[in-house]
Amino acid sequence: MKKLGMFALAFALVLGLTQCKKEDTATSNNEGPKVPITLNVGGGNGSRVAVEGSTGVVTFESGDVLYVASNGTCVGTLTYNGENFAGEVTEPTEGEKLQFYFLGNKTPEFNTDNTGCSVVITDQTEHLPVISYAPSRENYQVGLTAYNATLLNKCALVKFDVTTASDAATCILGMNNKVTVSFADNSFEYGQDGEGVITLAAGSGEKWAILLPQDEVANAEAASEDGNYTGTCGTIPAIADNDYLTEGIAVAIETPNGPQGIIDGAFTINASGDQVY
Numbered sequence: 446m447k448k449l450g451m452f453a454l455a456f457a458l459v460l461g462l463t464q465c466k467k468e469d470t471a472t473s474n475n476e477g478p479k480v481p482i483t484l485n486v487g488g489g490n491g492s493r494v495a496v497e498g499s500t501g502v503v504t505f506e507s508g509d510v511l512y513v514a515s516n517g518t519c520v521g522t523l524t525y526n527g528e529n530f531a532g533e534v535t536e537p538t539e540g541e542k543l544q545f546y547f548l549g550n551k552t553p554e555f556n557t558d559n560t561g562c563s564v565v566i567t568d569q570t571e572h573l574p575v576i577s578y579a580p581s582r583e584n585y586q587v588g589l590t591a592y593n594a595t596l597l598n599k600c601a602l603v604k605f606d607v608t609t610a611s612d613a614a615t616c617i618l619g620m621n622n623k624v625t626v627s628f629a630d631n632s633f634e635y636g637q638d639g640e641g642v643i644t645l646a647a648g649s650g651e652k653w654a655i656l657l658p659q660d661e662v663a664n665a666e667a668a669s670e671d672g673n674y675t676g677t678c679g680t681i682p683a684i685a686d687n688d689y690l691t692e693g694i695a696v697a698i699e700t701p702n703g704p705q706g707i708i709d710g711a712f713t714i715n716a717s718g719d720q721v722y
Contacts, residue, residue, distance in 0.1 A: 478535070478536045479521075480535075480537070481533045482513070482523060482532060482533070482534060483523075483530065483531045484523050484529055484545070505525050507527045509524070509525040509547070509550060510522050510524055510550060511523040511524075512546040512547075512553070512562075513545060513546075514631075515534075515541055515544065516538035516541045517628050517630075518558070518628060519559045519560075520535040520537055521533065522534070523545075536587075539584075539585055540584050541584060542580045542581045542584055542585070543580070543592060544578070544581075544628065545579045545581070545596065546578050547576065547578070548564045548624075548626075549566055549575050549576055549655070550572060550574065551564045551566060560627070560629050561625065561626055561627045562626055563624065563626070564576070564626075565622055566600075566622050566624070566657070567638065567639075569644055569645055570644055571646070573654070575600060575655060576598070576600045576624055576655070577597060577600075578596070578599055578631065579595055579596040580631065581593065582595075598687040599633050599657075599658075599687075601655070601658070601688030601689065601690060603690040603694065604652070604691055604693045605645060605653075605654060605693060605694050606652075606695050607696045607698070608695075609647075609648065609674065609676070609698040609699065610699045611647075611670075611674045613670040613673070614644050614646060615644070615645040615647065615652065615667065615669065615698060616643070616645075616667065616668050616669070616670050617642070617643045617654075617665055617667055617678055617681075617696065619641045620637070620662065620665070621635040621636060621641065621656070621658065621659040621684075622637060622638055623636050623637060623657075624657055651693060652696075656684045658684050658686050659683070660683055661680065661681065661682055662680070663680045663681075664678070665680075667696050667697075667698055674699060674700060674701055674702065675698065675700045676696065676697045677697050678694065678695070680694075
């Protein structure tokens, strides 16, 4: 099975021509003739969210979507079918490289002319939204059926060691959780959407997360998603793209939120001895 390793520098991708289903997407440039493209990433079907703690490897799963751009405009999508990415895109510009973007299966918000988009990766409770990019090695040519590319991660895989008194998901605040992509120059900008929340799966224990590049964050805020508990988070070191941090960052969410002076249990409210909880 071909895998996307967060700590590996890259993995090789090979493009070939094959019969495939048309991808109908409102976010692509749908004008002009269509061409089928297959991006071969090897046989087998793996769950992209099943992280191997010893290696930090995540793998693709059926339904993963790759966006294709040419000459600064999104021209369509390719979908993983368990063996490769396949789809039909608007004919790319001849003599220009194909550009491939894996946006973590989060729905992008495109600008009006399809020359860029943004993606928010807050929700990581079930899936790890890997962000990666690759240009083709060869320029697109009519009739050329085989292309090669090297996909590199624009994010990092980071481990957290969570201790929580809550049954709700764990939130880390003040993080870069939004990536803005420009197809014109294939650039990536990172920032915060709202409070910059990254939401991890519920429960205590080892939790993996995808983080976007950012400066060191000391004393990051942490809380349960339902707001019933707050806590602390250890220093999150500076994050660079393609990082893989295996030393768990401690998160403790055990302080209940509530009015000052609250009494846990029954207490007497009058001279008759009546009690309430």
